Amino acid sequence: NSSIFGQVGYDLTERWRASVGLRYSHIEKEAIRILRQGDLERNPFNLNDANDFDRLSAGAVLFASIFDVSFHQLSGARDEDNTAWELVTDFDLTDDVLLYGSFKTGFKSGGFDVRSNSEPAPVGSTGAGTLYPANLEEQVNSLVPPGSFEFEDEQATAFEVGSKISLLNGTAEINVAVFYTTFDDLQVSIFDGTLGFNVGNAAKAITQGVELDGRWAITDDWSMNGSLGYLDFEFDDFQNGQCNQGQAPTSPNGFCDYTGKTNQYVADFSGNLAVNYEHPVTENLLFRSTLDTQFTTEYNPSQNLDPRIEQEGYATWNLRVALAQIDNRWEVAILGRNLTDEEVVSYANDTPLAFSQFGTPTWYGFVERSRSVALQASYRFGE
Numbered sequence: 001n002s003s004i005f006g007q008v009g010y011d012l013t014e015r016w017r018a019s020v021g022l023r024y025s026h027i028e029k030e031a032i033r034i035l036r037q038g039d040l041e042r043n044p045f046n047l048n049d050a051n052d053f054d055r056l057s058a059g060a061v062l063f064a065s066i067f068d069v070s071f072h073q074l075s076g077a078r079d080e081d082n083t084a085w086e087l088v089t090d091f092d093l094t095d096d097v098l099l100y101g102s103f104k105t106g107f108k109s110g111g112f113d114v115r116s117n118s119e120p121a122p123v124g125s126t127g128a129g130t131l132y133p134a135n136l137e138e139q140v141n142s143l144v145p146p147g148s149f150e151f152e153d154e155q156a157t158a159f160e161v162g163s164k165i166s167l168l169n170g171t172a173e174i175n176v177a178v179f180y181t182t183f184d185d186l187q188v189s190i191f192d193g194t195l196g197f198n199v200g201n202a203a204k205a206i207t208q209g210v211e212l213d214g215r216w217a218i219t220d221d222w223s224m225n226g227s228l229g230y231l232d233f234e235f236d237d238f239q240n241g242q243c244n245q246g247q248a249p250t251s252p253n254g255f256c257d258y259t260g261k262t263n264q265y266v267a268d269f270s271g272n273l274a275v276n277y278e279h280p281v282t283e284n285l286l287f288r289s290t291l292d293t294q295f296t297t298e299y300n301p302s303q304n305l306d307p308r309i310e311q312e313g314y315a316t317w318n319l320r321v322a323l324a325q326i327d328n329r330w331e332v333a334i335l336g337r338n339l340t341d342e343e344v345v346s347y348a349n350d351t352p353l354a355f356s357q358f359g360t361p362t363w364y365g366f367v368e369r370s371r372s373v374a375l376q377a378s379y380r381f382g383e
Contacts, residue, residue: 001025001026001027001028002025002026003023003024003025003026004023004024005021005022005023005024006021006022006023007019007020007021007022008020008021015091015092015093016089016090016091016092017089017090017091018087018088018089019086019087019088019089020085020086020087020088021085021086021088022083022084022085023083023084023085024081024082024083025080025081025082025083025084025107025109026080026081027078027079027080027081027082027109028077028078028079028080029077029078029109029110029111029112030075030076030077030078031074031075031076031077031111031112031114032073032074032075033072033073033074033075033112033113033114033116033149034072034073034074034131035069035070035071035072035073035117035127035131036071036073036127036131037055037056037059037060037063037071037131037132045059047129047130047131047132047133053133056071056131056132056133057132057133057136059132060127060132060133060136060140061136061139061140061143064139064140064143064144065143066353066357067117067194067195067353068117068118068143068144068145068192068193068194068195068196068356069117069118069144069195069196070117070118070119070127070140070141070144070147071127071131071132072118072119072126072127072131073126073127073130073131074119074126074149076112076149076150078110078111078112078150080109080110080153082107082109082153084104084105084106084107085104085105086102086103086104086105087102087103087104088100088101088102088104089101089102095166096165096166096167097163097164097165097166098163098164098165099161099162099163100161100162100163100164101159101160101161101162102158102159102160102161103157103158103159104157104158104160105155105156105157105158106155106156106158107153107154107155107156108153108154108156108187109153110150110151110152110153110154110187111150111151111199112149112150112151113147113148113149113150113151113197113198113199113200115196115197115198115199116147116148116149116192116196116197116198116199117147117192117194117195117196118144118145118146118147118196119146119147119149120146120147120148120149120150121146121253127140128140145192145253145254146253147192147196147198148198148199148200151187151199151200151201152185152201153185154183154184154185154186154187154201155183155184155185156181156182156183156184157181157182158179158180158181159179159180159181160177160178160179160180161177161178162175162176162177162178163175163176168216171216171217171218172214172215172216172217173214173215173216174212174213174214175211175212175213175214176210176211176212177210177211177212178209178210179207179208179209179210179211180206180207180208181206181207181208182204182205182206182236183202183204183205183206183207184203184204185201185202185203186201186202186203186204186205186235186238187199187200187201187202188200188201188202188238189303190241190242190303190304191242191303191304191349191350192242193242193243193245193304193350193355193356194352194353194356195352195353198242200240202235202237202238202240202241202258203236203237203238203239204235204236204237204238205233205234205235205236205238205263206233206234206236207231207232207233207234208231208232209229209230209231209232210229210230211227211228211229211230212227212228212229213225213226213227213228214226214227221277221278221279222275222276222277223275223276224273224274224275224276225273225274225276226271226272226273226274227271227272228269228270228271229269229270229271230268230269231266231267231268231269231270232262232266232268233262233263233266234260234261234262235258235259235260235261235262235263236259237259238257238258238259238261239251239252239255239257239258239259240253240255241255241256241257241258241261241304241305242255242256242303242304243255243256243304244256244302244304244305244306244307244308244350245306245350245354245355245361246355246361256304258305261305262300262305263305264299264300264301264302264303264305265299265300265301266299266300267296267297267298267299267313268297269296269297270294270295270296270297271294271295271296272292272293272294272295273292273293274290274291274292274293275290275291275292276288276289276290277289277290280326281323283326284325284326285323285324285325285326286323286324286325286326286328287322287323288320288321288322288323288324288333289319289320289321289322290318290319290320291317291318291319292317292318292319293315293316293317293318294315294316294318295313295314295315295316296313296314296315297313298310298311298312298313299311301345301346301347301348301365302348302349302350302363303349304349304350306350306363308361308363309345309348309363309365311344311345311348314342314344315340315342316337316338316339316340316342316344317338317339317340318335318336318337318338318339319335319336319339320333320334320335320336321333321334322334322376328380329379329380330377330378330379330380331376331377331378332375332376332377333375333376333377334373334374334375334376335373335374335375335376336371336372336373337369337371337372337373337374338368338369338370338371338372339371340371341370341371343367343370344367344368345365345366345367345368346365346366346367346368347365347366348363348364348365348366349363349364349365350362350363351363351364
């Protein structure tokens with residue numbers, strides 16, 4: 001891989017500045033993916049061996065019917081040239097108010113999927129007669145849905161305008177940003193409903209929103225900081241999404257159309273707020289404390305957006321109380337996390353094989369740590 005980047009800035013007036021940047025990248029990738037059957041010592045079975053032939057004959061159908069796996073071997077190479085550029089400008093409206101705007105393009109290079117359990121349609125064409133008996137190709141093809149191998153580069157175009165405002169003689173600051181980003185060939189990785197994950201491209205998507213953050217030094221001892229964001233995400237064209245358990249396909253090849261839907265983890269509103277206090281207790285001791293909360297409205301932690309496992313909106317509260325030497329050589333603190341003991345699912349997905357083999361819609365998920373209290377101590381050696 002190689003790239004070159006350049007940027008030029010210019011003061012248009014005493015208060016108005018602008019810069020232009022350009023990046024060129026050349027990327028080359030090669031990949032080989034082989035999925036085959038072998039023994040427990042990772043020795044592959046050989047079609048020319050009579051015993052292995054029998055095992056491959058049974059295994060090819062068994063793995064296809066239960067696990068949606070087809071034995072195959074694929075290889076590929078990619079050679080990409082991408083150019084991204086940006087235009088950024090800012091203007092001092094007053095000594096305390098700065099306005100800015102930007103227009104940027106970007107990309108994420110394409111590549112190869114190493115986790116898919118079958119090849120793109122038509123399936124079975126690179127494994128029949130090589131990794132399993134050729135006479136089973138039609139049967140395997142009928143049992144295994146198409147997988148993925150190569151995916152294209154992702155392109156993004158982003159617009160942003162905002163302001164940075166200083167208030168109360170510099171003791172407070174508020175920043176506001178409005179953004180709008182479009183994606184072409186957005187790269188997505190989705191559980192295939194059985195055992196594997198398929199990486200591919202959603203044709204188009206749009207994300208837009210508003211971000212607000214600020215901080216305020218209320219007194220010498222008290223301060224506050226926080227942020228609030230509104231986010232809207234929509235797949236503008238994505239017809240190859242993974243159906244959730246029991247959902248009837250709405251697109252060809254057994255997929256579901258995600259056009260008009262949101263994405264995993266997208267909450268309409270989210271933010272945080274913290275209140276800080278710091279005050280000398282004695283000539284050599286300093287007391288510190290921070291009470292903060294993080295909050296969000298509901299979102300879906302699952303890649304296939306199954307409405308049955310949405311995470312409800314929540315707010316978690318944390319507290320840190322510390323006693324430190326005035327020069328910060330040592331500090332002892334008590335930390336409380338998730339004090340209200342909120343149950344937060346950070347990731348969820350279909351349970352492998354549960355629905356595809358047993359018709360039982362079940363899910364698994366990762367739950368954030370419940371309420372916890374910890375003691376923390378630090379000491380700095382040296383001058």
